[in-house]
Structure formats: structure tokens, C-alpha cells
Amino acid sequence: MDINxxxxxxxxxxxxxxxxxxxxDENGKIKNIASSGWNVEETVTRLAIDDLKESSKEAYKxxxxxxxSPLYYxxxxxxxxxxxxxxxxxxxxxxxxxxxxxxxxKKINQKRxxxxxxxxxxxxxxxxxxxxxxxx
Amino acid sequence: xxxFEHSHHAHCESGVISSMLRHHGLNLSEPMVFGLTNALNxxxxxxxxxxxxxxxxxxxxxxxxxxxxxxxxxxxxxxxxFSSVKKGQDRLDELLAEGKIVGGQSSVYWLEYFPxxxxxxxxxxxxxxxAKDGDNYLISDxxxxxxxxxxxxxxxxxxxxxxxxxxxxxxxYPLDIPKNINLKPIITKxxxxxxxxxxxxxxxxxxxxxxxNLAKAILKLxxxxxxxxxxxxxxxxxxxxxxxxxxxxxxxxxxxFLQEASELFNNDSTxxxxxxxxxKVGDEYREFALMIAKAVKSKKEIDFQAISEKLMLISKxxxxxxxxxxxxxx
Numbered sequence: 001m002d003i004n005x006x007x008x009x010x011x012x013x014x015x016x017x018x019x020x021x022x023x024x025d026e027n028g029k030i031k032n033i034a035s036s037g038w039n040v041e042e043t044v045t046r047l048a049i050d051d052l053k054e055s056s057k058e059a060y061k062x063x064x065x066x067x068x069s070p071l072y073y074x075x076x077x078x079x080x081x082x083x084x085x086x087x088x089x090x091x092x093x094x095x096x097x098x099x100x101x102x103x104x105x106k107k108i109n110q111k112r113x114x115x116x117x118x119x120x121x122x123x124x125x126x127x128x129x130x131x132x133x134x135x136x
Numbered sequence: 137x138x139x140f141e142h143s144h145h146a147h148c149e150s151g152v153i154s155s156m157l158r159h160h161g162l163n164l165s166e167p168m169v170f171g172l173t174n175a176l177n178x179x180x181x182x183x184x185x186x187x188x189x190x191x192x193x194x195x196x197x198x199x200x201x202x203x204x205x206x207x208x209x210x211x212x213x214x215x216x217x218f219s220s221v222k223k224g225q226d227r228l229d230e231l232l233a234e235g236k237i238v239g240g241q242s243s244v245y246w247l248e249y250f251p252x253x254x255x256x257x258x259x260x261x262x263x264x265x266x267a268k269d270g271d272n273y274l275i276s277d278x279x280x281x282x283x284x285x286x287x288x289x290x291x292x293x294x295x296x297x298x299x300x301x302x303x304x305x306x307x308x309y310p311l312d313i314p315k316n317i318n319l320k321p322i323i324t325k326x327x328x329x330x331x332x333x334x335x336x337x338x339x340x341x342x343x344x345x346x347x348x349n350l351a352k353a354i355l356k357l358x359x360x361x362x363x364x365x366x367x368x369x370x371x372x373x374x375x376x377x378x379x380x381x382x383x384x385x386x387x388x389x390x391x392x393f394l395q396e397a398s399e400l401f402n403n404d405s406t407x408x409x410x411x412x413x414x415x416k417v418g419d420e421y422r423e424f425a426l427m428i429a430k431a432v433k434s435k436k437e438i439d440f441q442a443i444s445e446k447l448m449l450i451s452k453x454x455x456x457x458x459x460x461x462x463x464x465x466x
Contacts, residue, residue, distance in 0.1 A: 029395070048187075
């Protein structure tokens with residue numbers, strides 16, 4: 001890449017952070033240049049973020065309608081899915097799926113709830129309820 | 137306190153090692169660290185899923201830079217992981233109190249100084265802790281242009297995240313760095329090894345063969361759900377650009393390494409040519425990324441054939457670089 005082609009698109013997905021990319025200057029010397037983002041990268045990052053937001057939104061609705069336990073929403077809220085939650089807790093996926101059932105989750109023991117709380121970075125009290133979200 | 141100076145790098149692991157070695161008097165650029173540890177590669181592993189997407193990587197497995205810098209440069213490094221969170225916290229404080237700068241592995245998601253748009257569950261991030269300020273740590277995160285502050289709570293959570301590639305609080309720092317390292321033989325050996333690894337045909341998931349198989353997988357997306365196809369294509373570009381590769385999935389960084397290597401060998405023309413070729417390959421990867429971004433945004437049908445062919449062409453151009461590298465004689 002030529003030094004003048006280094007994108008400076010001020011990507012929203014970059015926040016104010018600059019990323020270093022390597023490009024060659026007018027004398028052909030390759031250097032480390034700070035870039036404020038590239039539209040192409042922003043498009044694909046946005047796609048992934050929107051997908052996560054959509055999952056979290058769908059989960060919110062299912063929990064609100066009483067079809068799923070709050071745990072289901074909290075998992076998506078911290079950008080996890082069943083696979084990552086299973087890996088983070090050491091629980092089998094099928095046992096987590098059981099905890100997604102509102103009735104089962106209500107009777108969950110404190111020890112198990114603590115492990116979820118630790119993995120999800122939330123308190124056990126937070127896990128038990130569906131928080132109020134402005135953008136439902 | 138130590139007189140550590142932050143520098144901005146493209147990638148976390150090569151960046152930490154470069155900063156760490158420089159602090160201890162061994163001046164190696166990030167591309168040089170990357171090349172000396174043979175960190176370039178390509179992997180497409182359809183049966184390993186991350187966030188529902190198959191694993192795509194433009195470099196060797198995480199921690200291989202830390203491993204190979206010891207093996208290839210005879211740098212003695214101390215690596216410590218911890219069975220308890222408390223021990224891991226105390227040990228970091230202890231090392232900082234001794235004035236050391238300490239490398240660490242962490243999750244990206246739990247680091248509070250990352251903007252929300254960049255926070256994903258990836259456990260093999262690397263950073264350098266260089267001081268403590270009250271209850272905060274001063275961190276040199278190579279992919280950030282400035283040094284950052286992080287609370288004890290956030291750093292601890294990130295260091296002890298569980299799951300795939302769980303960091304287990306990993307801390308690392310050099311014990312002994314040899315003086316007067318002769319880089320030439322290491323470079324010569326690495327260039328040959330890397331070229332051969334990439335050209336090797338019998339490992340279907342890695343090297344150029346891996347690129348070809350990814351190109352074939354793109355063709356099959358035609359039959360998949362459109363949303364999945366878009367996320368699949370997007371994931372390739374995220375691995376190529378977003379995660380901090382210096383652009384074009386580390387190819388620009390490797391071109392920079394080849395250029396530095398050429399200079400060390402009295403401006404060797406074969407290596408300089410290989411560097412130029414790799415830069416051009418990088419540009420092709422950027423075109424590939426642009427094609428995908430356009431396809432993902434457009435409401436029209438995606439031309440999977442064209443995207444797949446583009447990637448196939450890149451693998452052919454890249455093969456030429458490795459053949460050129462094999463022509464090099466020290």
C-alpha cells in the first residue's frame with residue numbers, strides 16, 4: 001500500500017483510536033502509519049455488531065414474554081452465545097439450555113448462579129431480573 | 137519507576153515483544169519480530185467455530201511469537217500462570233514494584249479502555265503493564281496510539297476470563313537477552329521455512345492450500361442463507377483488517393520485514409523484490425476486502441463466483457512471493 005492510500009475515514013467503529021498500518025513512502029520505504037479507520041472495515045464490523053444487537057433484542061423480547069429466563073438475555077447482553085457461555089462456565093450446553101427455562105431458572109441453586117454471575121460479569125441479583133432497556 | 141516509553145504497533149503480540157525487547161536494549165522493529173518468529177501464515181478451519189463463524193486466521197497460532205522469540209533468538213523469558221486470581225494480582229503488583237515491565241495475556245471484552253465497538257470475546261490479546269497508579273494500572277497496549285489506564289477490577293477480569301485460550305492470568309517478562317545477536321542466519325533460515333510451509337500442499341487447512349479451500353467454501357455460500365453468507369464474508373475481512381494486522385492480514389507487515397532483511401544483506405535484490413511483490417499481494421487483499429464490503433452493503437445478489445475467483449488469484453500471486461523467497465541466497 002502506498003502511504004497516500006492509507007485510509008483516514010474516521011470510522012465510528014474505531015472510536016477515537018488510531019490503528020497502525022504498514023505502507024510504503026515515496027522512496028519505497030515501508031513505514032508504520034496511523035490510520036483513523038477504513039470504510040470497508042467499518043462496514044463488516046458494523047455488520048457483526050448489528051448481528052449481536054439483534055440477538056440481544058430478540059432475547060429481550062423472549063424473556064419479556066416469559067418464554068425464556070433472564071439468563072438468556074444476560075448471555076447475549078455481554079455478547080456471548082451458548083458456546084461461549086458453556087466454555088466460560090464449564091457447564092454442559094444442555095444444562096445451560098435447561099436454565100433458559102423460566103421455571104427451572106427460578107429454582108436455580110446459589111452456587112450455580114454464582115458461576116454464571118462470574119462468567120457474565122454481573123451480580124446474582126442482576127441475573128435474576130430483566131433490566132429496563134430504553135431501546136426495546 | 138521505570139522509564140518505559142509506549143510505542144504504537146499494528147498487532148498485539150508482536151507489538152508487546154518489540155516494545156519489551158526495546159526497553160531492555162534490543163532494538164527490533166515490530167515487522168522484524170514478526171519475521172524472526174515466523175508468525176505469518178494462513179488458516180481456515182471450518183470445524184472450529186468462533187462466534188458461530190469458522191476460524192479464519194492470517195497468522196500462526198497465538199503465543200507462537202512469545203514462544204519463537206525464545207527459540208530463535210535465545211531470549212530467556214519467564215512465563216507465569218496462576219491457579220488463583222488473588223495470586224495473579226499480587227504477583228503483578230510485586231513485579232511492578234520491582235520496576236519491571238510485564239507482558240500479559242487477556243480477554244479483549246473485559247478491558248474497559250476498549251471502545252464498545254471493539255469488545256468481542258477473544259482471549260488471546262496481549263498488553264504490557266508498566267506501572268501502577270493507585271488502584272489503576274498503566275498499560276501500554278500496542279494497538280492503541282497512546283498508553284492507557286485500566287482499573288484493577290477490569291484488568292483482573294480480563295486476565296482471568298475463562299473459555300477457549302483462557303489466559304489464566306499469564307504474565308511474562310525477559311530474564312536474559314543475549315548481547316550481539318547475529319540476525320542474518322536466523323533470517324535466512326526463517327525465510328526458507330516460511331516459504332516452504334506456505335507452499336506445502338498436504339495440510340488442507342493451512343498455508344496457500346487453506347486460502348484455496350476458503351475460496352471454495354465461498355462458492356458454497358450461494359446455497360446458504362443470505363444473512364449467514366454476509367456474516368461469513370464479513371468475518372474474513374474482520375480477521376484480515378479489524379483485529380490489528382497492519383493491513384491486508386499481516387502481508388504489509390511481512391513486506392516490511394522482507395525490506396529490512398534486504399537492507400541487512402547489503403540491499404539484497406531478491407529480498408527487495410519479494411518485499412515489493414508482497415506489498416502488491418497486500419493490495420490485492422485490500423481489493424478483495426473492498427469487493428466484500430460492497431457485496432455486503434448492496435441489495436443485489438452477491439456474486440460469490442467473482443469473490444471466490446479473486447481469492448484464488450491472490451493465492452497464486454502469493455505463491456510467487458514464496459517461490460521468490462526460496463531463490464534467496466545469503
